[in-house]
Amino acid sequence: MAKVFPFHGYRYNQKQVGELEKVVTQPYDKIDQQLQEEYYEQSPYNIVRLILGKEEDRYYSAAENLNDWIKNQILVRDQKAGFYVYTQEYEVDGKKFVRKGFIGLGKLEAGEGVKAHESTMEGPKADRLKLIRATEANFGHIFMLYSDQKNEINDLFTKLMQKKALFEVRDEDQNLHKVWQLTDSELIARIKEKMESKNLYIADGHHRYQTALNYQRECREKGWQADGVESFNHRLMTFVNMDDPGLKVLPTHRLLYGIEDFKIDSFLEKAAEDFSIKEFDSKEKMYNYLDQNTKKKVFGFKAAAEAEYYVFEFENEAVLEQIEGGFSQAYKELDVSILHNIILDKYLGVDKKALAAKTNLDYIRYRDRALEELEAGKYQAAFILNPTSVKEVKNIADQGEKMPQKSTDFYPKLLTGLVINKLSIKK
Structure with a gap:
């Protein structure tokens, strides 16, 4: 009321x-x-x-x-x-x-x-x-x-x-x-x-x-x-x-830094266990795929040392059970939940403590700016997200849960x- x-x-x-x-x-x-x-x-x-x-x-x-x-x-x-x-x-x-x-x-x-x-x-x-x-x-x-x-x-x-x-x-x-x-x-x-x-x-x-x-x-x-x-x-x-x-609601993209021995080949090999990976030769093609698949769990990815652009499309629903904390299925299926708990934590060792301390990630509003910052040489990789929907915000709030940090940008x-x-x- x-x-x-x-x-x-x-x-x-x-x-x-x-x-x-x-x-x-x-x-x-x-x-x-x-x-x-x-x-x-x-x-x-x-x-x-x-x-x-x-x-x-x-x-x-x-x-x-x-x-x-x-x-x-x-x-x-x-x-x-x-x-x-x-x-x-x-x-x-x-x-x-x-x-x-x-x-x-x-x-x-x-x-x-x-x-x-x-x-x-x-x-x-x-x-x-x-x-x-x-x-x-x-x-x-x-x-x-x-x-x-x-x-x-x-x-x-x-x-x-x-x-x-x-x-x-x-x-x-x-x-x-x-x-x-x-x-x-x-x-x-x-x-x-x-x-x-x-x-x-x-x-x-x-x-x-x-x-x-x-x-x-x-x-x-x-x-x-x-x-x-x-x-x-x-x-x-x-x-x-x-x-x-x-x-x-705009997405907030992630810029990765400070990961020791970060190797693109081994990272992509790990990601292939849970995602189908598509490769593109331009950011525009990557953007287009993300824009046309907002209902799917997809992420854009670009490494500083590589010319290629990638999209990770999540496939392995069973791995969501590994997300700890007693969260609802709706929470586990959020794009940012999958990014934080599987891609960052499971593959790269960026856990909740690192996220809270902001030791390995910076956040940025626009995807073009994220890629420009990546090219400037400070960062190792960029993750490009689709926006969280207002419906998802409502569902999570109705269940009394809290979204991962930087999930929404109104x-x-x-x-x-x-x-x-x-x-x-x-x-």
């Missing part, structure tokens, strides 16, 4: 900050040191100073900056509570898509109400908890999926979207993000009603969601009380229909800084 609520969002005052491109960012976990520096240089009001500051006491600085920006009307609070319709126009492989969703507050659920498909790590959760303690605010969105095969909720936004957007901004990849504020009380009531029958699935933001639950528990233990919906019992979220054709990311939720707490 998804309970969603309109809220009074804080937004950038464009009269003060100028171009929104200079102040919004990618989610905090996508910001490396170089990108952090770039964001710092773009504007003294860039949201990076709140979500991932460079100062020694960055949590205190974030709180101080937030309060100053509100006081000086760098950030202003919308007078009317509402949802915020959010669209993202983007391209994948030359095809254009529009992903639709809406921003609101979602009730935190520790049990079955919200389903996750990724495991979380203690370090990021501790970091985000310190930030929310200091700022008492939600900056980054949790990307939530729900199922609506008739597209009834998105259809409620059609009339509003015919009007000029409240604002629009382009990200680093030139994807266009548009936001409208929805304050119509009748529409809000209909959205809330239709969402109540939905289960929610976390697409991105697993650490932020667990952090919100941890913070909620802390506040309750201290005897603090929620002051309305804009408080610790609810969290800033963007809700997207998983049945919308505008939703795409593209484009939700920008941070479009709308902020400041918490109201009675202490």
Whole structure:
């Protein structure tokens, strides 16, 4: 049962900050040191100073900056509570898509109400908890999926979207993000009603969601009380229909390094025990085979020392029984499960500890970029994957299991800084 609520969002005052491109960012976990520096240089009001500051006491600085920006009307609070319709126009492989969703507050659920498909790590959760303690605010969105095969909720936004957007901004990849504020009380009531029958699935933001639950528990233990919906019992979220054709999941490819005595002939010989192996003389032919066989368990492969391109097509279902951990058949049959547990672990000795420590693999979004990096000489081989389907994400989450790391890439990311939720707490 998804309970969603309109809220009074804080937004950038464009009269003060100028171009929104200079102040919004990618989610905090996508910001490396170089990108952090770039964001710092773009504007003294860039949201990076709140979500991932460079100062020694960055949590205190974030709180101080937030309060100053509100006081000086760098950030202003919308007078009317509402949802915020959010669209993202983007391209994948030359095809254009529009992903639709809406921003609101979602009730935190520790049990079955919200389903996750990724495991979380203690370090990021501790970091985000310190930030929310200091700022008492939600900056980054949790990307939530729900199922609506008739597209009834998105259809409620059609009339509003015919009007000029409240604002629009382009990200680093030139994807266009548009936001409208929805304050119509009748529409809000209909959205809330239709969402109540939905289960929610976390697409991105697993650490932020667990952090919100941890913070909620802390506040309750201290005897603090929620002051309305804009408080610790609810969290800033963007809700997207998983049945919308505008939703795409991209694959994350793997680049192999640091394998001692890696020999292509012996590796291919081992792989032939469980896979049929097809050889191609160009990457385009390899890509074409992968694209035409998305329903099969297939992987592209290229070794740095070889001119040939390969596709491994999985054949030996019996070997799936060797995957330890009591996982479901659906989990074992995931492309990434087969890659990690059979190709990497069984053939190359890259086990779960090595994967967790990131000692032998790097991850990259685009297959052309993966092969370019391979040619640059740092890596020994590249594994090219097909995307995990949204249906597979749902099935794994419904069974309470967690996918292998980097199984999904919901593209484009939700920008941070479009709308902020400041918490109201009675202490």
